[in-house]
Amino acid sequence: MFGYMIRRLVSGILVLIATSVAVFALFFYGPSNPAFAYCPETRCTPTRLAQITESLGLDRPVLEQYGDYMKGIVVGNDFEAGAIVIPCDAPCLGVSFKLRVDVADYLMARFPATLSLALGGAAIFLTLGVTLGILAARVRGTTADKLIVGSSLIINAVPYYLLALLAYLYLISKWGIFPESQYASPFTEGPIAWVSGMLLPWLVIGVTSSTQYARFSRGSMIESLNEDYVRTARAKGLSDRAVTLKHALRSAVVPVATIFGLEFAYLLAGTVFTERIFDIQGIGLTALNAIGTKDLPIIAATVLIAAAFVVGANIVVDIIYSLLDPRVRLS
Amino acid sequence: MTEASNFLTEQNARADAEQAKGPGADGPYLVVEDLTVRFPTADGLVQAVTDLSYTLEQGKTLGIVGESGSGKSVSSMAIMGLHDIKRTHMTGSIRVGGREVVGLSNNRMQSLRGGEVAMIFQDPLSSLHPFYSIGAQIAEAYRAHNSVSKSKAKAKAVEMLDRVGIPQARTRVDDYPHQFSGGMRQRAMIAMSLVNDPKLLIADEPTTALDVTVQAQILDLLQELQRDFNSAIIIITHDLGVVAEMADEVLVMYGGRAVEHGPTKELLTHPEMPYTWGLLSSVPDVTADTSARLIPIPGNPPSLLNPPTGCPFHPRCPHRDKVPGDLCRTELPLLVQGTRGPQHLKRCHLANPDMIYETEVLPEIAPELVDMTVEDSAGTDSVAPENR
Numbered sequence: 001m002f003g004y005m006i007r008r009l010v011s012g013i014l015v016l017i018a019t020s021v022a023v024f025a026l027f028f029y030g031p032s033n034p035a036f037a038y039c040p041e042t043r044c045t046p047t048r049l050a051q052i053t054e055s056l057g058l059d060r061p062v063l064e065q066y067g068d069y070m071k072g073i074v075v076g077n078d079f080e081a082g083a084i085v086i087p088c089d090a091p092c093l094g095v096s097f098k099l100r101v102d103v104a105d106y107l108m109a110r111f112p113a114t115l116s117l118a119l120g121g122a123a124i125f126l127t128l129g130v131t132l133g134i135l136a137a138r139v140r141g142t143t144a145d146k147l148i149v150g151s152s153l154i155i156n157a158v159p160y161y162l163l164a165l166l167a168y169l170y171l172i173s174k175w176g177i178f179p180e181s182q183y184a185s186p187f188t189e190g191p192i193a194w195v196s197g198m199l200l201p202w203l204v205i206g207v208t209s210s211t212q213y214a215r216f217s218r219g220s221m222i223e224s225l226n227e228d229y230v231r232t233a234r235a236k237g238l239s240d241r242a243v244t245l246k247h248a249l250r251s252a253v254v255p256v257a258t259i260f261g262l263e264f265a266y267l268l269a270g271t272v273f274t275e276r277i278f279d280i281q282g283i284g285l286t287a288l289n290a291i292g293t294k295d296l297p298i299i300a301a302t303v304l305i306a307a308a309f310v311v312g313a314n315i316v317v318d319i320i321y322s323l324l325d326p327r328v329r330l331s
Numbered sequence: 332m333t334e335a336s337n338f339l340t341e342q343n344a345r346a347d348a349e350q351a352k353g354p355g356a357d358g359p360y361l362v363v364e365d366l367t368v369r370f371p372t373a374d375g376l377v378q379a380v381t382d383l384s385y386t387l388e389q390g391k392t393l394g395i396v397g398e399s400g401s402g403k404s405v406s407s408m409a410i411m412g413l414h415d416i417k418r419t420h421m422t423g424s425i426r427v428g429g430r431e432v433v434g435l436s437n438n439r440m441q442s443l444r445g446g447e448v449a450m451i452f453q454d455p456l457s458s459l460h461p462f463y464s465i466g467a468q469i470a471e472a473y474r475a476h477n478s479v480s481k482s483k484a485k486a487k488a489v490e491m492l493d494r495v496g497i498p499q500a501r502t503r504v505d506d507y508p509h510q511f512s513g514g515m516r517q518r519a520m521i522a523m524s525l526v527n528d529p530k531l532l533i534a535d536e537p538t539t540a541l542d543v544t545v546q547a548q549i550l551d552l553l554q555e556l557q558r559d560f561n562s563a564i565i566i567i568t569h570d571l572g573v574v575a576e577m578a579d580e581v582l583v584m585y586g587g588r589a590v591e592h593g594p595t596k597e598l599l600t601h602p603e604m605p606y607t608w609g610l611l612s613s614v615p616d617v618t619a620d621t622s623a624r625l626i627p628i629p630g631n632p633p634s635l636l637n638p639p640t641g642c643p644f645h646p647r648c649p650h651r652d653k654v655p656g657d658l659c660r661t662e663l664p665l666l667v668q669g670t671r672g673p674q675h676l677k678r679c680h681l682a683n684p685d686m687i688y689e690t691e692v693l694p695e696i697a698p699e700l701v702d703m704t705v706e707d708s709a710g711t712d713s714v715a716p717e718n719r
Contacts, residue, residue, distance in 0.1 A: 228458040231452070232458045232459065232520075234413060235411055238445075238471070247460055250463075251462060325462055326462060326464075
């Protein structure tokens with residue numbers, strides 16, 4: 001188990017290094033010259049551009065700059081922009097071109113909003129989706145089953161951004177059924193403000209994602225209800241409830257856990273549509289804005305963070321696997 | 332009930348048979364009467380079991396033989412109430428220890444399942460939950476019928492594993508099914524089914540997934556446990572060797588119906604139904620000439636959606652032309668007393684099946700037995716064909 005974890009961590013770090021190389025290449029081979037970020041392209045004199053290029057260190061060899069970038073992540077790095085020095089402590093992901101702030105700090109301040117969104121949404125789609133899936137599997141073939149599967153397909157067929165937009169327009173702006181969406185810290189501003197600001201975004205994420213979990217866990221559950229060991233459980237004289245929850249569900253959740261791990265990682269990396277439509281200042285919205293302003297350090301950092309979440313989620317899913325299934329020994 | 336008259340005749344024959352056995356103190360433990368099981372599907376009604384009747388007493392073993400789809404498993408699962416009530420049409424009667432099971436609610440059925448009636452399944456690997464330890468699964472079965480603490484149930488699991496011959500039961504009790512060998516898994520399965528001292532044990536092809544040496548051990552174990560617990564056993568199999576070793580009585584099923592029923596020795600030595608002959612001819616014989624080929628039964632099992640008219644076996648029966656008037660094709664033979672006494676029931680139009688068996692079938696499948704059988708039957712039967 002321990003050796004396995006070490007190996008997984010090492011391979012995860014390798015993936016992250018490869019990602020950082022790809023991201024770093026954006027600075028040099030991307031469509032925009034980072035120096036223009038400090039000097040509007042239309043009014044920039046060649047001398048000014050050369051000055052900025054030098055002060056950003058963009059004239060140095062690529063490898064050297066990459067080394068600086070990596071060094072910054074590990075030990076921190078101070079950035080000089082003209083007269084002012086911007087301190088950037090480890091893990092330093094660079095300094096924003098536009099905002100002149102430490103990217104890591106900037107993103108950390110926005111992470112709670114994204115985390116709240118992901119946690120609340122996941123709690124809803126997991127409980128709603130898996131419950132509907134189990135119900136549909138238990139009554140498969142009946143009208144109730146067809147209703148669940150059918151409505152899940154219909155909701156799934158509507159583009160997510162359209163659904164989120166309509167929900168915002170009607171339920172918040174027009175009819176005012178839900179309070180205006182915003183992120184409020186549950187610690188400083190109280191849990192009520194937190195929940196009321198997040199309620200509709202949670203419901204929109206929860207309901208739309210639950211549809212695929214409902215269909216997925218329904219299929220998984222039907223398969224496991226047909227297993228011989230479920231018949232054995234019934235033959236033992238266990239109650240329907242024990243047979244469904246203890247025997248059938250236990251094996252049906254394994255594949256559900258896999259897709260959940262990855263989906264949760266994507267949610268943590270920022271839900272661009274949700275944050276944009278509901279104007280929640282999270283990682284996704286920050287990344288979107290950074291793309292608009294060509295703020296490369298922020299774009300690079302959000303990509304790296306997303307990669308780190310996916311790598312982490314994969315390791316966590318593997319550990320969950322071994323906890324769920326005794327046949328899986330991590331070695 | 333359009334076939335009511337048929338039932339009557341069949342039941343008379345059966346009543347005779349029961350009388351011959353002598354009336355039990357409280358009647359037989361298991362009474363199956365006119366059991367009919369149908370599954371409605373998109374393609375039509377699957378007639379899985381039709382008008383099946385038999386009885387079984389405590390301490391006795393019934394072997395149910397037949398090919399896949401003959402209804403042997405379906406009828407046994409009906410005793411356990413394992414069919415989904417909503418998706419199954421069931422009529423007739425199954426009385427377990429005097430209690431009617433057909434139509435019993437799922438909740439009432441739970442107390443019976445795994446308690447008084449237990450079942451062993453064919454493939455112990457897929458029949459045990461891969462995520463729970465052997466001990467936990469046995470303890471769970473015990474706790475489903477006894478309100479005891481978890482530690483007591485686990486102690487019981489250790490005791491049962493020890494009882495069925497698992498070495499170091501105390502440590503192996505925490506193993507998972509994948510850590511057991513095939514034979515040990517089936518022992519664990521048996522331990523689990525016997526944990527509540529069932530009065531009736533249904534073993535659905537308990538040895539099919541095991542290799543031959545382990546098969547014999549498992550069968551010995553079942554017999555030993557039967558002696559200790561005095562339980563009734565139904566053993567479902569397509570292996571006539573298993574039946575010969577285990578069963579007191581044999582019920583041969585074909586296309587969802589009983590086609591022959593009688594005491595094991597009697598039925599195996601004097602079968603009167605061409606399907607049983609076919610089963611006997613397809614048994615490999617280790618002592619036989621290696622160049623000798625097995626004789627398969629031609630054709631396919633009957634469709635349960637559109638069963639053939641008349642005798643269900645007639646499309647595959649090589650002897651149907653011996654019955655005058657195309658009767659095999661047009662009329663379902665009744666399950667009636669055979670030529671050799673009231674205990675032996677058969678469903679066949681042939682007038683002299685014993686003679687056909689001895690002169691035509693036996694020489695083909697076991698020539699070395701012909702003389703023996705002729706001598707044996709000479710005393711009881713008037714028809715003793717000279718065939719040397």
